[in-house]
Amino acid sequence: MIERTLSIVKPDGVAKNLIGEVVRRFEAAGLKVVALKMVRLDRGEAEGFYHVHRERPFFASLVAFMSSGPIVPMVLEGEDAIARVRTVMGSTDPAKAGAGTIRKDFASSIEKNIVHGSDGPATASFEIGYFFSALEIPPR
Ligand code: CMP
Numbered sequence: 001m002i003e004r005t006l007s008i009v010k011p012d013g014v015a016k017n018l019i020g021e022v023v024r025r026f027e028a029a030g031l032k033v034v035a036l037k038m039v040r041l042d043r044g045e046a047e048g049f050y051h052v053h054r055e056r057p058f059f060a061s062l063v064a065f066m067s068s069g070p071i072v073p074m075v076l077e078g079e080d081a082i083a084r085v086r087t088v089m090g091s092t093d094p095a096k097a098g099a100g101t102i103r104k105d106f107a108s109s110i111e112k113n114i115v116h117g118s119d120g121p122a123t124a125s126f127e128i129g130y131f132f133s134a135l136e137i138p139p140r
Pocket of ligand 1: 053058062092110111112113115116117
């Protein structure tokens, strides 16, 4: 099924000059970038994006990290896009990520893991809407 999902190049990925490399890997995997921008979240905006994790012990640190510098959210479209993006990213923890994945190759920790990808259709819908208005995304 053709899906859309949200990915983000996180502040560590932007700082390490990996925007192009992340986009290249997604495109090489058959995904199409249908929207993309650079933004900087404030604390409240980062808290809102990760609200499902608000009870986790790492929440405050995650919010501080995600609001520490510019990020590049993008909407990716393609066959099974949600799972495909997660395959290209690799496991959340880079120590557990497979060879050739973005996180294995570039992430420095389970928190500073370069890239985010939606984990399911409902999350993708919420996350796309968090960063992009209807006017910024081409109709399907
Ligand atoms: P992401 O895929 O964006 O989803 C939630 C984020 O929380 C995750 O990537 C990591 O950046 C961070 N995260 C998840 N688990 C942990 C953890 N155990 N310790 C610190 N940060 C974590």
